[in-house]
Amino acid sequence: MPKLNVNGKLLDYQADEGTPLLWVxxxxxxxxxxxxxxxxxxxxACTVHVDGVAVRSxxxxxxxxxxxxxxxxxEGLTPNGTxxxxxxxxxxxxxxxxxxxxxxxxxxxxLVKEKPNLTDKDxxxxxxxxxxxxTYNRVRAAIHVAAKEMAAAxxxxxxxxxxxxxxxxxxxxxxxxxxx
Amino acid sequence: MSTTSNPSKRDGSNAxxxxxxxxxxxxxxxSAATTAGLVVGFHVPFFNKQAMAQGxxxxxxxxxVNAWVVVQPNDKVIIRIARSEMGQxxxxxxxxxxxxELECDWEKVSTEYPTPGQNLARQRVWGDFSTxxxxxxRGSQDNVRKGGxxxxxxxxxxxxxEWKVPVAECSASKSVITHGPSKRTTTxxxxxxxxxxxxxxxxxxxxxxxxWTLIGKRLARLDTVEKTTGKQIYGxxxxxxxxxxAAVKDAPVFGSKVKxxxxxxxxxxxxxxxxxxxxxxxxxxxxxxxxxxxxxxxxLKIEWEDGPNAKxxxxxxxxxLKAGLDAKDAVVGHxxxxxxxxxxxxxxxxxxxxxxxxxxxxxxxxxNATVKWTPDKCEVWVPTQNGEAALAATAxxxxxxxxxxEVYKIHLGGGFGRRxxxxxxxxxxxxxxxxxxTPVKMIWSREEDMAQGRFHPVTQCKMVAGLDDKGEITGLSxxxxxxxxxxxxxxxxxxxxxxPVMFQGLNAPGPEASIGYTFPTFLVDHAMxxxxxxxxxxxxxxxxxxxxxxxxxLDEIAHATNQDPLALRRKLMSxxxxxxxxxxxxxxxxxxxxxxxxGVFRGLAQTMGFxxxxxxxxxxxxxxxxxxxxHRIVAATDCGNAVNPQQIEAQVExxxxxxxxxxxxxxxxxxxxxxxxxxxxxxxxxxxAEMPKVETVILASGGFWGGVGEPTIAVAAxxxxxxxxxxxxxxIRDLPLKNHSLKT
Ligand code: FES
Ligand code: FES
Numbered sequence: 001m002p003k004l005n006v007n008g009k010l011l012d013y014q015a016d017e018g019t020p021l022l023w024v025x026x027x028x029x030x031x032x033x034x035x036x037x038x039x040x041x042x043x044x045a046c047t048v049h050v051d052g053v054a055v056r057s058x059x060x061x062x063x064x065x066x067x068x069x070x071x072x073x074x075e076g077l078t079p080n081g082t083x084x085x086x087x088x089x090x091x092x093x094x095x096x097x098x099x100x101x102x103x104x105x106x107x108x109x110x111l112v113k114e115k116p117n118l119t120d121k122d123x124x125x126x127x128x129x130x131x132x133x134x135t136y137n138r139v140r141a142a143i144h145v146a147a148k149e150m151a152a153a154x155x156x157x158x159x160x161x162x163x164x165x166x167x168x169x170x171x172x173x174x175x176x177x178x179x180x
Numbered sequence: 181m182s183t184t185s186n187p188s189k190r191d192g193s194n195a196x197x198x199x200x201x202x203x204x205x206x207x208x209x210x211s212a213a214t215t216a217g218l219v220v221g222f223h224v225p226f227f228n229k230q231a232m233a234q235g236x237x238x239x240x241x242x243x244x245v246n247a248w249v250v251v252q253p254n255d256k257v258i259i260r261i262a263r264s265e266m267g268q269x270x271x272x273x274x275x276x277x278x279x280x281e282l283e284c285d286w287e288k289v290s291t292e293y294p295t296p297g298q299n300l301a302r303q304r305v306w307g308d309f310s311t312x313x314x315x316x317x318r319g320s321q322d323n324v325r326k327g328g329x330x331x332x333x334x335x336x337x338x339x340x341x342e343w344k345v346p347v348a349e350c351s352a353s354k355s356v357i358t359h360g361p362s363k364r365t366t367t368x369x370x371x372x373x374x375x376x377x378x379x380x381x382x383x384x385x386x387x388x389x390x391x392w393t394l395i396g397k398r399l400a401r402l403d404t405v406e407k408t409t410g411k412q413i414y415g416x417x418x419x420x421x422x423x424x425x426a427a428v429k430d431a432p433v434f435g436s437k438v439k440x441x442x443x444x445x446x447x448x449x450x451x452x453x454x455x456x457x458x459x460x461x462x463x464x465x466x467x468x469x470x471x472x473x474x475x476x477x478x479x480l481k482i483e484w485e486d487g488p489n490a491k492x493x494x495x496x497x498x499x500x501l502k503a504g505l506d507a508k509d510a511v512v513g514h515x516x517x518x519x520x521x522x523x524x525x526x527x528x529x530x531x532x533x534x535x536x537x538x539x540x541x542x543x544x545x546x547x548n549a550t551v552k553w554t555p556d557k558c559e560v561w562v563p564t565q566n567g568e569a570a571l572a573a574t575a576x577x578x579x580x581x582x583x584x585x586e587v588y589k590i591h592l593g594g595g596f597g598r599r600x601x602x603x604x605x606x607x608x609x610x611x612x613x614x615x616x617x618t619p620v621k622m623i624w625s626r627e628e629d630m631a632q633g634r635f636h637p638v639t640q641c642k643m644v645a646g647l648d649d650k651g652e653i654t655g656l657s658x659x660x661x662x663x664x665x666x667x668x669x670x671x672x673x674x675x676x677x678x679x680p681v682m683f684q685g686l687n688a689p690g691p692e693a694s695i696g697y698t699f700p701t702f703l704v705d706h707a708m709x710x711x712x713x714x715x716x717x718x719x720x721x722x723x724x725x726x727x728x729x730x731x732x733x734l735d736e737i738a739h740a741t742n743q744d745p746l747a748l749r750r751k752l753m754s755x756x757x758x759x760x761x762x763x764x765x766x767x768x769x770x771x772x773x774x775x776x777x778x779g780v781f782r783g784l785a786q787t788m789g790f791x792x793x794x795x796x797x798x799x800x801x802x803x804x805x806x807x808x809x810x811h812r813i814v815a816a817t818d819c820g821n822a823v824n825p826q827q828i829e830a831q832v833e834x835x836x837x838x839x840x841x842x843x844x845x846x847x848x849x850x851x852x853x854x855x856x857x858x859x860x861x862x863x864x865x866x867x868x869a870e871m872p873k874v875e876t877v878i879l880a881s882g883g884f885w886g887g888v889g890e891p892t893i894a895v896a897a898x899x900x901x902x903x904x905x906x907x908x909x910x911x912i913r914d915l916p917l918k919n920h921s922l923k924t
Contacts, residue, residue, distance in 0.1 A: 015471075016451075016471075016472065016475075019471055020471070023469065023470070023471035026417075027425075027469045027470060027471060028469075030419070031410075032410075032416075032417035032419075033409070033410020033411070035414075035545070035593075036416065036546075036623075037544055037545075037546075037626065037860075038626045038859050038860050039625065039626060039859075040626075040859055040860070040861060042859060042860035042861055043544070043860050045544065073410070074409065074410030075410050077409075078409075080409070081405055081408050081409040089404070089408045090400075090408055093400055093401050093404055093826065093827070093830065094408075095267075095401075095403075095404055095407035096267030096268065096269070096830060096834060097266055097267030097543075097544065097545070097591070097592060097593050097594045097595075098407030098412050098591070098593070099414060099543075099544040099545045099593030099594060100544050101407050102410045105408060123868070124868060124869035125869070127867075127868045127869075128867055128868070128869075129868075130544070130860060130867065131544070131837070131868075132542055132543060132544045132594050132596070132837075132838070132865060133267040133544070133594060133834050133837075134834030134835065134836065134837025134838055134866075134871075135830070135833075135834065136833075136837060136866075136867075136868040136871040137833050137871060137873070137874055138830070138833070139868060140868065140871075
């Protein structure tokens with residue numbers, strides 16, 4: 001039986017030839033946090049990590065994955081939503097409907113890992129996921145917050161709580177003020 | 181009893197997330213005791229998420245205090261939300277309003293959806309479930325606050341009874357009840373059972389807005405943690421025991437029928453259970469997995485019996501609409517004086533024709549519904565904006581009375597109006613009915629979702645202004661020609677050929693969608709022309725194109741008469757102080773009195789709709805090669821009472837993404853009777869890199885409750901189009917912008 005290495009576990013699955021990784025994750029392995037939005041690599045809702053790199057799983061045949069390649073889905077990112085990106089997302093209340101957000105978060109976590117000192121241009125280039133609700137400005141702000149937090153962690157700073165992260169940013173958004 | 185519960189986000193705990201449904205028998209028994217208004221002591225067993233997945237009941241928890249409020253012995257408060265959460269934050273906003281009057285501890289609040297079936301059985305105790313027209317807050321604020329206040333009074337009364345003291349000596353704050361003289365305290369959780377047995381008070385007074393502690397606060401949403409961990413369950417994610425999956429294809433030419441289906445090869449595929457007809461017009465494949473159903477459907481040979489609609493195209497619609505611009509059969513929307521005569525007698529005339537295309541909502545989550553049908557029961561799990569309409573559609577499609585049907589609402593992966601329609605629910609029921617006893621989850625592919633939209637209506641508009649010899653407007657007329665949404669979704673609401681929704685933003689002075697200008701004479705009328713492409717409510721609805729038509733044309737008048745666009749508007753707005761206030765707020769914030777940075781140009785727009793006043797100023801630049809960059813948008817909203825300002829800002833930001841995506845890229849064209857666009861590749865959305873900075877001003881002038889999910893969309897396009905004119909001298913009168921070159 002073919003195997004996939006998902007979220008640290010080697011899992012058996014059964015699927016017809018050509019079945020995309022997305023549908024194996026969702027329908028065989030019960031990992032529905034990864035979403036279907038287009039099926040043609042346009043929207044990013046299906047983004048997962050393969051060996052740490054963001055990949056659109058809707059166009060990746062499951063059979064192309066070797067058991068040595070480590071797949072991470074939103075469920076496996078952290079046990080309880082404590083990745084600095086997730087915390088920043090919570091602090092800034094990024095999600096609206098939330099449907100695109102697993103993909104956004106997987107793309108963003110790959111980005112901050114690859115480019116710790118990222119710029120707005122890096123965010124523009126990497127974050128090509130579609131969000132119909134329009135969370136983009138908060139996505140951008142949250143990536144900056146997380147990147148800063150991760151840089152601080154490298155210098156030995158104690159990780160901030162979600163409420164501490166959120167305060168600094170949500171406070172900028174006064175009733176008559178602008179978004180962060 | 182709910183389909184989804186959203187425990188407090190703060191600790192991310194999901195322990196008591198109740199995905200639940202009531203036992204029908206208990207429920208009906210309870211409802212027999214129901215009297216009008218709030219129901220006390222009515223007991224509904226709850227089920228937890230895991231239990232629902234396994235289809236078994238979990239132990240019941242505490243009884244409700246009233247229909248809106250459940251208090252558990254540990255003081256956790258569950259607030260029931262009738263409207264649907266589709267991203268707009270209504271769930272949190274409505275909970276804030278109940279909690280405000282309830283005086284409970286916000287940290288202990290979670291929410292759940294009552295079901296449409298319960299609402300029906302309890303004489304609609306939760307009122308209207310429909311979630312559209314930015315009505316989430318404004319349409320239920322009275323109801324939900326009353327629910328909270330009533331529950332509070334009952335809880336305090338129960339404490340007073342226990343202490344045998346006058347209730348007037350007791351007060352409540354943060355779920356703690358205090359007897360003033362003795363300083364005794366108790367908590368809501370301790371008296372909830374006793375409170376539930378009391379007769380609800382009838383004399384309920386609301387708090388004075390100046391005493392609000394939760395309404396108006398920038399509170400965090402209640403549903404964020406689940407949405408950052410992949411734990412939030414959407415309709416597409418459901419899994420019921422023994423469930424099969426269905427993919428469906430409806431006639432690409434609207435109105436066509438299935439002629440023949442050759443399923444021989446497909447039925448031999450692994451996992452494929454059945455190929456079936458859905459009514460006359462659609463074919464579905466049911467398989468063990470959706471991927472297998474979808475690929476089998478793609479391989480199916482279907483022949484369609486195309487009617488005359490197969491000849492229609494966007495170009496043929498445009499001809500029909502164009503003829504409507506001068507037709508006699510128009511219905512007046514709003515008229516002041518004799519605009520036609522004033523224009524005919526004017527020294528100078530300005531005329532322009534605008535148009536707006538068909539567009540799809542493209543909700544991020546495609547349409548889906550999961551249905552279990554048996555000869556005496558039909559259950560539907562569905563992300564819907566309209567639970568009650570979903571129940572009615574279910575009953576009809578199931579061939580069962582509503583009392584034998586139930587709808588469990590699930591959070592929506594986007595709605596934007598599309599999920600107010602029930603076409604896909606009927607389809608899913610029709611499929612499940614052919615698989616009795618087996619739950620079937622029907623999911624539309626993105627391609628099906630693009631083909632089978634309920635589209636933004638297509639219209640053209642002829643704008644004519646009469647000017648006197650000093651360039652002052654003497655009359656303005658707007659002839660709208662085109663598609664009526666109501667003609668498709670609620671023809672019974674069209675009286676004497678008049679679809680009142682056509683005139684959004686152009687109505688006479690009043691609390692809803694009124695025009696913000698006074699012209700000496702004014703006329704807006706509508707020649708209804710309905711193509712065969714089905715129309716639907718599309719976030720912002722008709723306010724979108726009406727604002728483009730009026731705000732762009734005013735800009736044309738300003739330039740033609742050498743007036744500043746802001747000065748011209750101010751002159752026309754003196755009798756409309758609320759409209760004017762948001763425009764002034766925008767002008768001030770953007771620094772209109774100082775020039776924009778070099779190479780950057782400004783455009784203004786304002787409108788009123790969904791009970792709120794909005795305005796925007798866009799700052800754009802256009803390169804010589806014609807590349808547009810939107811640098812910054814300043815937007816103002818007066819929604820009366822601002823329930824959660826940070827969520828209003830989120831709606832304003834999101835409205836620009838939605839409105840600008842539509843203006844820049846989105847157009848569903850029709851060829852041979854069918855929609856040509858198939859997916860995001862040929863129907864792009866705005867991306868993060870293109871998103872301007874958005875600065876939001878919330879005016880919150882108080883005294884009314886306006887919607888925030890939609891109105892701002894309407895100012896997105898005209899503000900940018902007017903800025904493009906300022907930058908290039910090019911007046912764009914038909915959208916999307918991608919069809920035009922901005923090269924100078
Ligand atoms: S579903 Fe894979 S990119 Fe859209
Ligand atoms: S949050 Fe709804 S699509 Fe992004």
